[in-house]
Amino acid sequence: MKLPTRGWVKAALHAHSKRSDGRLEPEDVVAFYRRAGFGVVALTDHNKVTKVAQPGFVPGIELEARAEGASGSYHVVVLGLDAEPPESVRRDANKLLEWSRGNGYFAFIAHPYWSMLSGEDLLRVRGYAGVEVYNHGCEVEISRGYSGPHWDYALSRGVASYGLAVDDSHNYSLDALGGWVALDIGEADGEEALKALFEGRFYASSGVAVESYEVGEGLLRVETSGAAHVKLLSGDTRGAYLSVELLERLASAEGLPVELERWEEGGARFYRVKFGGTVAEVQARGRSIVRVELRGELPARKYARLELYDGEGRGAWLNPFPAR
Numbered sequence: 398m399k400l401p402t403r404g405w406v407k408a409a410l411h412a413h414s415k416r417s418d419g420r421l422e423p424e425d426v427v428a429f430y431r432r433a434g435f436g437v438v439a440l441t442d443h444n445k446v447t448k449v450a451q452p453g454f455v456p457g458i459e460l461e462a463r464a465e466g467a468s469g470s471y472h473v474v475v476l477g478l479d480a481e482p483p484e485s486v487r488r489d490a491n492k493l494l495e496w497s498r499g500n501g502y503f504a505f506i507a508h509p510y511w512s513m514l515s516g517e518d519l520l521r522v523r524g525y526a527g528v529e530v531y532n533h534g535c536e537v538e539i540s541r542g543y544s545g546p547h548w549d550y551a552l553s554r555g556v557a558s559y560g561l562a563v564d565d566s567h568n569y570s571l572d573a574l575g576g577w578v579a580l581d582i583g584e585a586d587g588e589e590a591l592k593a594l595f596e597g598r599f600y601a602s603s604g605v606a607v608e609s610y611e612v613g614e615g616l617l618r619v620e621t622s623g624a625a626h627v628k629l630l631s632g633d634t635r636g637a638y639l640s641v642e643l644l645e646r647l648a649s650a651e652g653l654p655v656e657l658e659r660w661e662e663g664g665a666r667f668y669r670v671k672f673g674g675t676v677a678e679v680q681a682r683g684r685s686i687v688r689v690e691l692r693g694e695l696p697a698r699k700y701a702r703l704e705l706y707d708g709e710g711r712g713a714w715l716n717p718f719p720a721r
């Protein structure tokens with residue numbers, strides 16, 4: 398898979414309006430994100446579907462539901478629906494997810510960490526298409542915005558899903574413009590947005606831009622606006638951590654069990670490092686990594702995924718591969 402093919406469009410996929418506990422009217426939520434450069438906006442009020450007649454608008458809802466044995470309740474966000482789900486499925490997470498899937502709606506688990514769900518709880522429910530790997534509102538309010546380990550737990554046990562970053566905005570101050578999804582759809586269109594979500598043609602971000610991403614047989618290549626460090630996480634436990642600082646230390650160290658080459662070309666610095674059957678080539682400018690290419694054995698028997706972070710802790714989260 399190579400991305401983007403059409404061009405990135407920013408999407409806000411979890412936002413509240415005055416129809417539930419948000420501070421702005423629905424139209425003003427859409428206008429707020431439009432002004433900030435977003436092409437796609439979903440309204441996901443608690444228990445209520447609201448539509449705004451605007452290109453790039455996606456109707457949605459957030460519901461609280463339960464599953465037997467779970468340590469807490471699930472907040473489930475459903476996108477693409479025309480009206481509220483029937484009462485009979487609203488409070489049962491598995492029924493709600495099955496109903497969503499059956500009707501072609503995109504459902505994801507909101508803020509597992511904020512909900513104090515465990516990784517195991519993500520195995521008690523089936524049929525969700527995504528998990529919020531980052532929820533900005535939960536992060537700035539109580540520092541429980543990052544749910545990477547929950548997601549990894551489910552992925553490593555064979556429950557495939559995509560990773561989303563969202564605002565979950567209510568106040569449209571600190572809790573907004575800190576988490577979004579970049580969709581490969583070229584132009585603002587709600588239908589295309591849903592299609593891209595189902596196909597995984599997107600990445601999640603809180604500030605790091607991914608310019609291009611390619612993954613195929615024995616090859617992974619990512620180009621970015623600049624990352625202080627890049628993490629490869631794998632279901633086979635073999636991951637990798639790359640930063641300019643670490644590569645510089647490796648370049649000057651002796652007697653390490655890695656082979657490292659370092660060279661400069663056209664104002665950029667390059668590193669080539671071998672670990673196991675994998676060769677990583679990294680291109681850097683200053684302290685920032687701008688390109689990573691992995692060739693050879695990719696540690697992705699179960700799955701692998703990439704996280705990129707800048708010096709301020711803002712990230713980008715790519716969807717796991719192989720895509721299933």
Ligand SMILES: [Zn+2]
Pocket residue numbers: 459472507508
């Ligand atoms: Zn919630």
Ligand SMILES: [Zn+2]
Pocket residue numbers: 411413459507565
């Ligand atoms: Zn919410």
